[in-house]
Amino acid sequence: MYADVTVVGAGPVGLVLAAELALSGVTVQVLERLAEPETSMKAGGINVPTAEALDRRGLLPAAERVHRETMERMGAAFGRKAGAGAGAAATPSDGRGAGAQRQMTGHFAGMVIDAGLVDWDDPDLAAHAAVAGARMVPQRELEGLLATHVERLGVPVRRGVEVTGFEDTGDGVLVSTTAGAIRTGWLVGCDGGHSTVRRLAGIDFPGTDAELTGRVAVVDMADSSVLDEGWVWSSRGAYRRGPQPGRVFTVEFDAARRDDAENAGTRPHRGAPAEPVTLEEMQASLRRVSGTDVTLTALHGAATRWSDNTRQAATYRSGRVLLAGDAAHVHSPFGGQGLNLGVGDAMNLGWKLGAVVAGWAPEGLLDTYDTERRPLGAWVLDWTRAQAGVMRGDAKSVALREIVAELLATRSGATYAVKKISGVTQRVEVPGDHPLAGRHAPDIRLADGSRLANHSHAGGFMLLDRTPDGAFARAAATWAGRVRSVPDGTDAAGAARAEPAGVLVRPDGVVAWAADEAEATPTAVTALEAALHRWAGAPAHEPVA
Incomplete structure (x- = not known):
């Protein structure tokens, strides 16, 4: 089956990317090595940008139920x-x-x-x-929400299919898989820390080696009172009991086992080549760090082992092959940043790659994926490194x-x-000195009681226009089909709406332009048109006289 884009990996990052591509109007398929979804312990919640991404696509009510x-x-x-x-x-x-x-x-x-x-x-x-009521969404439930989302969008997810090689032919990618050869326009590796796509692409993965081993599991204990709730430190390491029922988490600074030759896999990731964590291993680790004789009587589901090996891909793109999520960066799970960083990659890449396939992307648009996401990835890596340094005994x-x-x-x-x-x-670097420029769009309530995010379920650019005469919307009219204008001139009492007077939001939720002027000054309109050309390409048609 040919697809404009083939995504490798059906975790949250791969599913979000596939959905964004589908909303962009391109054909996309997902290949997943595993025959069934993973059951190992993973992220326990999501951050604000991830929750807002769900909100913009109409998934907030479902996320709130899970929460x-x-x-x-x-x-x-x-x-x-x-x-x-x-x-x-x-x-x-x-x-x-x-x-x-x-x-x-x-x-x-x-x-x-x-x-x-x-x-x-x-x-x-x-x-x-x-999105405050949609933050405690564990990764397993998030994957379920996203799987339903991509199914509604008609995206095929082919499980039990492993990538074994590929050739970038310049005008496409010929992919070898265990199910036969596949020709595709673009290939994106969302296949975890031990990314096959990254390895086959020859992309370096520099960083720092592991110093610790962490384990997380849901267990039954003979006498849970021997362990304190919350985090507890000792010279031997640290442990945490809770907050989810039966969840225990250990950290040992033990010159952790080095990963395989790929130097990957610091966090739980897709298809990591590691033996399962047994009840005996988890109990021994918990006894070492707690200094107690705690006894575990049952292990529920698949426990996870991880380290603080911390690396970032030398480039997120090589020709027609790109990386996102753990395939592009790995680190310890401290602070719960990894899942969210990957979803941010997918939201950023999805609309840009979709624009390239559709033929309207302005020059250099796809290059901004690396330049915008790399600094955020580097910050997360340092944020987790700092926590590992503070946790030593x-x-x-x-x-x-x-x-x-x-x-x-x-x-x-x-x-x-x-x-x-x-x-x-x-925030990412975008032209303009407005305080919102480059940041994720804030909560904006409209006069009709809706929020701006409610109008972005179908993807695309959103333009909030609060000018009395709709001047901003008129300026964007020639980008019809890519930009949806949302007028909000007065509230229910007929009073002028609050600032900002105009906001252009990219499909990934980033503010590309904003203005506070009560009237649409020529300068503000000119700046809006420049932002539209920069991010939404050439106008789709000539203005109507």
Whole structure:
């Protein structure tokens, strides 16, 4: 079967990418080596940009249902109502972020951030509260949501098909698989830390070697009272019990086993060549780091082993072959950044590659995938490296951990960390000096009671126009089919709407242009037209007289 784009890997990154490509109007197929979805322990939640990506595609209600179910399970396990306690966020959002996000904090190197210290009125946090009730979405449930999404879009997912080789012919890619040869226009590796696509493409994977071994599992214990809840450190390592029922997490600084010759696979990833974690291995690790005689009586599902091997691909693109997610970068799971970083890659790449296939991409558009995503990937790698350094059991790291703990116990420190963990401060370089330029679009409520995100379910560019005469929409009219204008001139009482007066949002949710002028000045219109040419290509047709 020929497809404009073939995606290798049916994890969250591959599924998001496939969906975005389908919304762009290109043909896409997904190849997955595994015959069935993985059951190993993975990410337990998503950050704000990932939740907002679901929101923009109409998946927020489903994500909120998963969130509520997850919180109910956690609340029942600890004998409290869903939503109580640190890290909770039980109520679905009404689009105004009514309190739910106020409980979503996270941790840095196991030091849980006190929600009561966070300045939830900080503009960066307050501007992204609509998805507050959709943050506790475990990866397994997320994959289920996305699988249904791509099925609705008609994207075929071919399981049990492994890529064994490929040739970039210049005008396409000839892919060898266990199911036969496939010809495709473009090939994207979303196939994890041990990426076959990356290896076959000859793309280097430099970084830092592993120093620790981590394990995570859901277990039954003979007497769980011997372990404290939350994170506990010792000279031997660290462990965490909870917050999900039966979940235990260990970290041992033991000059971790080196990965295979690919130097990959620091986090749980697709098809890692490693033996399964046994009940005995998990119990031994937990006893070593806790210093107790804790006894495990059952292991539920597939436990996961990982390290802090941290690497980033030398390039995210080689000809007609691209990388996204763990295929492009691997690191420890500290802070829960990996899944979200990969989804961000997919959202960024999807519409750009779709534009190239459709023939309207402006020159150099696909190159911006690497230039925009690489700095964010490098930041995540350093964010996780820093946490590994703070978690060591040596005297220097213990002293550093105490200092970091003091900083996190301040209002400014807690707010800073939550903003970083949640992803609300992420930005890419785009022309323009408006404060929103390059950032993810904030929550914007419209006069009719909807939000701007409600109008982006079909993908494409969104243009908010609050000018009295629709001047911004007129300027974008020649890009019809790529840009959808959403007028919002007055509220229900007939009063002028608040700033910003105009916002151009790319398909990945990034603000490409914004203006605060109450009137559409010639300068603002000129800047909008420049942004449209830069990101949406040449006009689709001549303006109507």
